[in-house]
Amino acid sequence: MPVTDPLQELYDSVDPSVFESNYPSSERQKADMLWVRTHREELAQYEGKWIAVYNQQVIASGKNGANVQKRALQKIGYDVPDLYLRFLEHSTCVY
Amino acid sequence: MSHIKISIEVEQLFLETEKASQGVPHTQIRLMSSVVFVNQNKRTLSKPYSGILDTGAPITVIPHSIWKDIYVRKLTKRYLSGINPEKQCKILCDIGGILLQLVDENDNRSSTFPCLAYLVPAQYDTVPLILGVDRCLDRFKLEVNFVTQHAYLIYLSA
Numbered sequence: 172m173p174v175t176d177p178l179q180e181l182y183d184s185v186d187p188s189v190f191e192s193n194y195p196s197s198e199r200q201k202a203d204m205l206w207v208r209t210h211r212e213e214l215a216q217y218e219g220k221w222i223a224v225y226n227q228q229v230i231a232s233g234k235n236g237a238n239v240q241k242r243a244l245q246k247i248g249y250d251v252p253d254l255y256l257r258f259l260e261h262s263t264c265v266y
Numbered sequence: 267m268s269h270i271k272i273s274i275e276v277e278q279l280f281l282e283t284e285k286a287s288q289g290v291p292h293t294q295i296r297l298m299s300s301v302v303f304v305n306q307n308k309r310t311l312s313k314p315y316s317g318i319l320d321t322g323a324p325i326t327v328i329p330h331s332i333w334k335d336i337y338v339r340k341l342t343k344r345y346l347s348g349i350n351p352e353k354q355c356k357i358l359c360d361i362g363g364i365l366l367q368l369v370d371e372n373d374n375r376s377s378t379f380p381c382l383a384y385l386v387p388a389q390y391d392t393v394p395l396i397l398g399v400d401r402c403l404d405r406f407k408l409e410v411n412f413v414t415q416h417a418y419l420i421y422l423s424a
Contacts, residue, residue, distance in 0.1 A: 178380035178401065181339045181363040185308050190367070190378035194302045194311035201371050204273075204316065208298070211277040219392055221331065235391050236331025253313040258329060258394045262279055262294055265349060266320050266396055 195252035203227060203255040217259045224255045268377070271370040272319065272410070272417035273298040297410065297417060299397060303336035304365035304378065312336055314369055315395055319419075321408070323398035326383040328364070332395060333385045338362045346384050360385040368397075368406075368419060376421040379405055 206227040207214065214222070214229070221236040222229045223243030231243035240256050247254075260266065277294040297319040303312040315332055327346070341363060345356040362385050369375040381401040386393050397403060405423035409416075 177339065177341055178363045178382065181337075182365060182378075182380045185304055185337070185365060189304060189309060189311065192311055194369070195313040196373075200314070204300070204314075204371070207316075208273055208275045211275060221391075235388075236329060237334065237391075240331070256331070257316050258331075258392065260296075260318070260394045262277060266318055266323065266394070 200253040218261045221258050268421045270368045270419040274415045300369045317395040317397040320396050323396050326398040326402050327396040328383045329393045330388040330391050
């Protein structure tokens, strides 16, 4: 009996045109990512939590990423498909 | 060949010692890459998430807040543990297949590829996205220069 690779099956189950499609991204989101990267010391208070960042400000934080995103979108008042959501690992973590 | 820029995230810490007058400066550096996933609907890609590149992690780890919305095929279950191997510190996770691309701020992107991942349950959502070796980082050539702070992933494998 031939052995099948479930990962290859997974890959084959998606229309390849999806792989070339655009993903939600904007200059604002890239700036938000960069802001987190360059302000880690200031964000130490959020270690061990998820943060939602919009226009280089933390607009929501908490232990559950889905809830943080929901609260952040409620605050903004409209849908932001590329809202930057990030878990900030503790500085004590070995990964 | 796609060159994907890696972000080098630096955090300057000062570790206090037993002597109040002394301290140890410590620079904490993490290599981060942006990742997009094929969504649950199989028709779109997710927004970019930041993942830690961890060549010491055999398998990718995905928190529930991310994998709940992406296309996942659950394959088996396995315990996940970290530095403390005690039984009470192990988490039973699904291991599933996912489809992802690594991307960067200049809109470079790798091909889409499938990889295995620990799917961390919702009650343990306080974990980062970790990009591990098996069928993820092992598809890339990794170039890192910590001195000049330049780092790239070069996609090699289909």
